[in-house]
Amino acid sequence: MVLIGKADEINKLAMGSDISAARIEDPASSSFFEDYVSTYYELRKAKGITIEQSRQIMSDQMHFAAMMVKRGNADGLVGGAVYGTANTVRPVFQILKTAPGINKASSFFVIVVPDTNYGSNGIFIYADCSIIEDPTAEELADIALSSAESFRSLICTEPKIAMLSYSTYGSAKSDLTAKVMNATKIAQQKSPGTVIDGELQADAAIVASVSAVKAPGSPVAGKANVLIFPDINSGNIAYKLTQRLAKAEAYGPIMQGVAKPANILSRGCSAEDIVGVAAITCIQSQRQTQVRTPSRKYDRLIK
Numbered sequence: 001m002v003l004i005g006k007a008d009e010i011n012k013l014a015m016g017s018d019i020s021a022a023r024i025e026d027p028a029s030s031s032f033f034e035d036y037v038s039t040y041y042e043l044r045k046a047k048g049i050t051i052e053q054s055r056q057i058m059s060d061q062m063h064f065a066a067m068m069v070k071r072g073n074a075d076g077l078v079g080g081a082v083y084g085t086a087n088t089v090r091p092v093f094q095i096l097k098t099a100p101g102i103n104k105a106s107s108f109f110v111i112v113v114p115d116t117n118y119g120s121n122g123i124f125i126y127a128d129c130s131i132i133e134d135p136t137a138e139e140l141a142d143i144a145l146s147s148a149e150s151f152r153s154l155i156c157t158e159p160k161i162a163m164l165s166y167s168t169y170g171s172a173k174s175d176l177t178a179k180v181m182n183a184t185k186i187a188q189q190k191s192p193g194t195v196i197d198g199e200l201q202a203d204a205a206i207v208a209s210v211s212a213v214k215a216p217g218s219p220v221a222g223k224a225n226v227l228i229f230p231d232i233n234s235g236n237i238a239y240k241l242t243q244r245l246a247k248a249e250a251y252g253p254i255m256q257g258v259a260k261p262a263n264i265l266s267r268g269c270s271a272e273d274i275v276g277v278a279a280i281t282c283i284q285s286q287r288q289t290q291v292r293t294p295s296r297k298y299d300r301l302i303k
Contacts, residue, residue, distance in 0.1 A: 092262045127143050162227055254281075
């Protein structure tokens with residue numbers, strides 16, 4: 001584990017905890033600094049960035065951390081506990097960029113709901129809750145397919161994806177429902193082997209008795225474990241309500257569609273949240289290198 005920052009400040013924040021197993025990397029004194037300055041300059045000079053500006057930017061902890069991952073000096077990035085989302089995401093997009101074949105990166109939360117049989121034994125993916133504010137139908141389809149791959153990778157079972165709306169199978173008609181209907185068709189055409197259906201109301205998506213009435217015959221309704229929200233408003237509201245009212249664990253937001261693992265924490269997150277996101281980041285990195293030895297505490301997320 002690598003902690004980015006000044007050693008005296010990090011040790012003070014540790015409040016006596018033993019962090020001797022972690023390596024502290026201070027951008028100001030790091031042996032990587034000059035290489036990172038040059039690399040960032042080459043990446044961004046077409047945007048008008050000067051070498052002096054590159055030097056200043058690389059002094060920022062989030063930019064430095066993203067460059068560590070870019071240059072292979074770290075396997076993944078977790079940040080954001082004391083940064084706003086925009087300040088955490090910007091370095092990721094500028095430095096790591098999107099994975100091949102992905103037009104736009106998005107995010108998801110792993111939601112673990114106690115004492116329920118909904119989803120995959122209480123485990124869900126919610127997307128997108130923090131990155132794309134008002135996705136087009138095409139973007140919504142990409143979010144759904146990226147989330148399907150994230151679910152397969154982390155949970156190691158097949159996703160059943162519900163494209164959520166306030167309508168089920170045309171029970172209401174508007175531009176909002178049409179977007180979700182179109183996104184469903186696009187996703188189904190792009191990935192015929194992925195189990196995806198919509199548009200579905202939330203209760204029809206996860207409750208079998210409701211789905212039998214509202215969406216009989218649906219391959220997803222009543223069994224959904226990946227919930228795709230039509231915009232960031234509904235996604236963000238839903239995950240926070242689930243976390244607080246259902247006493248669920250909410251890990252994320254986890255980035256998907258990025259070239260290398262880089263994940264965001266919410267300000268005000270708990271120590272447990274940080275550990276959970278770090279564990280998921282490790283799993284993402286392991287999946288990229290085909291090494292599958294996740295932390296035992298979090299192996300329930302990939303069973």
